[in-house]
Amino acid sequence: MSTKFTAIEGFAWGKLLNVHASMMRQLEEMLQTQYHISHGEFEVLLRLSWASEGRMRIRELAETSVLTPSGMSRLVDRLVRSGLTRRENAPEDGRGAYAVLTQSGQERLIEAEASNIALVKQRFLSLYNEEELKQLGAFWRRFLEQEANTTNR
Amino acid sequence: MSTKFTAIEGFAWGKLLNVHASMMRQLEEMLQTQYHISHGEFEVLLRLSWASEGRMRIRELAETSVLTPSGMSRLVDRLVRSGLTRRENAPEDGRGAYAVLTQSGQERLIEAEASNIALVKQRFLSLYNEEELKQLGAFWRRFLEQEANTTNR
């Protein structure tokens, strides 16, 4: 295998990085200035809202994110100080702690999520028709299926 | 505009994030364990290798990256301590400083870049034929052209 990219390969890969960086920069700036939360904090609030009764274990949150348990513990700390979550001891496991979405957290999340979705639609999704979005999804599915196969062994 | 994603939209956007995260995680782990450099340091070495005589101004490096000038100054510091770059005063501008690729930096970069390209090909590019890669590139081009239009005003 060659140690160089073809022009087509270099473009397909390199510009993917640029597109991702541009979108993330815009999303993070919007979340910070309008809602005073980082993108990581936003994602935690979002996962909590999906969970039953708006609560998840710290460890579970860490596993479904890019953070370690220690980083997640501190992130939840910040959310607690901001009043967006609270901690609750796990009744069934004395070691465990839940992060629980507060009323204030739900309200902040609803607005932040709406802005988040609007920005992604406006800047990214609106550029492609449904057929093209399906095509993109098919590309990602192919990648993720290969990942699932190779990480299991 | 709706405040929800359609299933197709959510997949096309959400899985793009997953694909990017998976690739970046693999690349960063490879660069760190095999070459003892971060991905940001790798990109700086790469840009230096593209520049004439392997030298660029700190400010210029910062502008073409995600870092601020202060962050870039410190990143170059680390590269200097590792022996991969050296600093040189700019003769034409007494304020300025160049980061210059050393021999050791060139050697490290050549190997790291080969590994980087091999990993991207193996894990990502090899999943798609040339027609599909062209299509991906066309999607990215559409996005970046829109960005160029809207950021200029």
Add this chain to the structure above:
DNA sequence: TATATGTGAGTGCGCACGCATTGTCAATAG
């Protein structure tokens, strides 16, 4: 030339993170 304004690089400080460790509790073995 003399002064004011702008720019490049570097630094003190605060913040967020990972790693290693600790404290607490659960689960298993004897």
Add this chain to the structure above:
DNA sequence: CTATTGACAATGCGTGCGCACTCACATATA
């Protein structure tokens, strides 16, 4: 029941970064 091992959350420490600032120098203006 006791001891060992393992798991969850939290914390001390080191590191990398941005922001605000400083210093050195360049550029513009009178």
